[in-house]
Amino acid sequence: MRDVYVAGIGITSFTRLEYPLVEIAAYPGLMAMRESGIKSIDQLYVANMGAARVNHQSGLASAVVDNLSLTPAGAETIENGPASGASAIKQGFLAVASGMHDTVMVIGAERMREVNNLEATDFVATLTHPMAEYIYGVTLPSLAGMFARLYMEKYGVTSRHLAMVAVKNHKHAMDNFYAHLHEEITLEGILDSPDASTNNPIVADPLRYYDMCPVSDGGACLILTTADLAKKTGKPMVRLAGVGQATDTHAVHDRKDPTDLLAVREAAKKSFAMAGVKPADVHVAELHDAFTILEIVESEEAGFFERGQGHVALQEGYTRIGGKLPINPSGGLKAKGHPVGATGVGQAHEIVLQLWSEAGKRQVKNAKVGFTCNFGGFGNNVVCLTFIREG
Amino acid sequence: MSGITARYWREIPRRYRGEAVKSVKTGKVYFPSRLVEPGNGNRKFKPVKLEYSGELLTFTIIRIAPRGFEKQGPYALGIIELDGGGRITTQIVDVPLEEVKIGMRVRVEFRKISDDGDEGIHLYGYKVVPER
Numbered sequence: 122m123r124d125v126y127v128a129g130i131g132i133t134s135f136t137r138l139e140y141p142l143v144e145i146a147a148y149p150g151l152m153a154m155r156e157s158g159i160k161s162i163d164q165l166y167v168a169n170m171g172a173a174r175v176n177h178q179s180g181l182a183s184a185v186v187d188n189l190s191l192t193p194a195g196a197e198t199i200e201n202g203p204a205s206g207a208s209a210i211k212q213g214f215l216a217v218a219s220g221m222h223d224t225v226m227v228i229g230a231e232r233m234r235e236v237n238n239l240e241a242t243d244f245v246a247t248l249t250h251p252m253a254e255y256i257y258g259v260t261l262p263s264l265a266g267m268f269a270r271l272y273m274e275k276y277g278v279t280s281r282h283l284a285m286v287a288v289k290n291h292k293h294a295m296d297n298f299y300a301h302l303h304e305e306i307t308l309e310g311i312l313d314s315p316d317a318s319t320n321n322p323i324v325a326d327p328l329r330y331y332d333m334c335p336v337s338d339g340g341a342c343l344i345l346t347t348a349d350l351a352k353k354t355g356k357p358m359v360r361l362a363g364v365g366q367a368t369d370t371h372a373v374h375d376r377k378d379p380t381d382l383l384a385v386r387e388a389a390k391k392s393f394a395m396a397g398v399k400p401a402d403v404h405v406a407e408l409h410d411a412f413t414i415l416e417i418v419e420s421e422e423a424g425f426f427e428r429g430q431g432h433v434a435l436q437e438g439y440t441r442i443g444g445k446l447p448i449n450p451s452g453g454l455k456a457k458g459h460p461v462g463a464t465g466v467g468q469a470h471e472i473v474l475q476l477w478s479e480a481g482k483r484q485v486k487n488a489k490v491g492f493t494c495n496f497g498g499f500g501n502n503v504v505c506l507t508f509i510r511e512g
Numbered sequence: 513m514s515g516i517t518a519r520y521w522r523e524i525p526r527r528y529r530g531e532a533v534k535s536v537k538t539g540k541v542y543f544p545s546r547l548v549e550p551g552n553g554n555r556k557f558k559p560v561k562l563e564y565s566g567e568l569l570t571f572t573i574i575r576i577a578p579r580g581f582e583k584q585g586p587y588a589l590g591i592i593e594l595d596g597g598g599r600i601t602t603q604i605v606d607v608p609l610e611e612v613k614i615g616m617r618v619r620v621e622f623r624k625i626s627d628d629g630d631e632g633i634h635l636y637g638y639k640v641v642p643e644r
Contacts, residue, residue: 243579252526252544256635257602257625258574258581263589266572267601274614326573370550374591374599375542379570 122218126351127359127508128344129157130470135301135339135458137234142169142176146185146230149342153226157354159344163222165189165196168209168229170462171244172198176232185228195222202248203411204497205229206341206465207504211364213345223347229466230340241336245461248498250372262333264373264499265412266325272380272414273327276429280327282436284312286413287331287455289441294452296482301337301458332413337458341466343473359476363398363507365391373499384503385422385494392492393424396507400424403446403507404488405475407468409496410453416440419494420448423505442483450475450483465495469506476510527637530564530620532598533557541597563596564620565643573609580626588612592640594620606641617643 131152138145146167154160167182178184186196201208206229213225233241246260254264272278288308294300311321311331321329351358367387370376376383393399400423408423410416417431425446426434434440440448451457451471454464472491474480491508525531532543536556540549543562548555571590574581581587588604590612604612605623618640625637 239579246578250544254601256527256637257589258578258584259589259601260578262576263572263574263578266574267570267589267591270572271570271614322575323573324576326575328572372544372601374569374601375550379591 123220124348125214125217125345125361126348127361127473128159128224128346128351128354128356129153130344130473131156131342132299132467132470133340134299135337135460135467138232138338142172142178142181142230142232143184143188145232145338145340146181146228147188149340150185150189150226150228153342153344157344157356159224159346159350159354162191162194162224162226162344164216164225165191165194166199166209166212166225166227167196168199168205168227168462168466169231170200170202170205171231171233175235175241175244181230185230200462201502202497203409203459203461204465204495204502204504205462206467207469207493207495207506208366208465210343210345210361210466210469210506211366211504213343214361214364217345217347223350225345227343227345227466228340229463231460231462232338233336233460234338238336253372253374261411261499262325262328265414266328268373268380268499269327269412269414272418275380276432278417278432280329281308281312282417282432283328283332283413284308285435286410286416287311289435290410290449290453290455293442293450293483294456297452297457300452300456301335302452302456306331328412328414334411334454334459337460339458339460339463339467341463341470343466343469357477358511359473360509360511361506362509363392363394363396364504365389365393365395366502366504367391369501371498371501380418382418382422382500384500385419385496388503388505389423389494392505392507396509398490398507398509403490403492405450405472405485406446406448406492406494407451407453407471408448408494409464410449410455411459411496413455415496416448416453419496423492423494442485447485450480450485465493465504468493468495469508472508476508528622530562530638532560532562534560534597543598543600562598562620563594566592566594566618566620568604568612568614568616568618569593569599570614571604571612573612592618600638602637603639604641605639619643
């Protein structure tokens, strides 16, 4: 296998965007080409979860490759639920590593705000088991609620710990121009004050409004290439060193222990093994905090902390910018936003920016090894990536 | 929730009669039924009826209900471990929400689940109530 490097990156704001889905996909692609000086693309992968359903458009990659005037390059749409983004990066990695293509563009794009929140939640709920879960009104927030209750009871995690994740990630997002929510929040405002139940109502007990990510539109891009071509961009050399993917049962109730995120554990392990690093070597991580509880549990399953210790590390400030292992410096899904199919590419965008030392006010000092966890379904399909800066 | 009309009649055996499968190899009960058993590749199963009693493993109280369930909120939704094996995910009803607890004993009952908005069909299936 050839080594695979990042040549360029691009992103849109994750927010409500008033332009067509193909352009949400195209702008980050143009940005990545402009900044890297790369003009020739052999293959395009477009990660997207809902275009056929939400935007009434299928075959998205064919539309995007034409919109970017990159024809006759190859183009494919990759759908793997909320892990579509990292899955598309995996395809790009394979294409370059195998020697089949030299330069691959990976774009993630989603336009969820075309529909109202009830419809968007219903669209995401189509991920659940159609016979065992969906017909009984199970949605992703309800799976997260059941997961959180059991986990909190087992490990002594409280609503206060969950709120700390939200406060931290909202604070991080204040310095991210592209983040969906530029709104600093406090424990007082969302938990302690008499107005907290109005500011932060319970949605799926024990989870509240501020335990959940917003519904976002957005796009992000990563151009992957060979060492020789990456050197010509003049950017620091960042290698996509580890790609790990793992799956788990479709229905959450089929897992022996419903608080066990086996797929996260396995995907992270594979990604680290391929990269030849250990969890303790990681300087910065972007985890899939669609719900605050997930950041805590993923930080354990990825191997950063012992089981049941993630909330302690959070409380001690270990995971904020300035701490020993900053998690979600971009603001995470919680505050940067969650345009489902684009999210995994957005996470990689942040890690590359951090490893290039171009993250501005939210820069993690001396970041050389970065990690992303992109979580599909309710943990039934997970893709973890490890990036290493060389030199 | 929408688009369930065709599923409605296709799923009568499992939703009306609680039909599951039991592995000939390990004796484990799977619901809904599976083609291949996890971990050992076994494909031999025999049909079995779920036992309609069990214990609540975990739950959530849905305060902001999804489409199709708007009029039912707030309600409790949980994962139930059935006594004869197998698990289901469904609503816990006929109980004050503050009395729903992990580990509580429940019984499975046949209830109306929702209306399919566009097609207007009533959807029936199982819910659980406290064992008394």
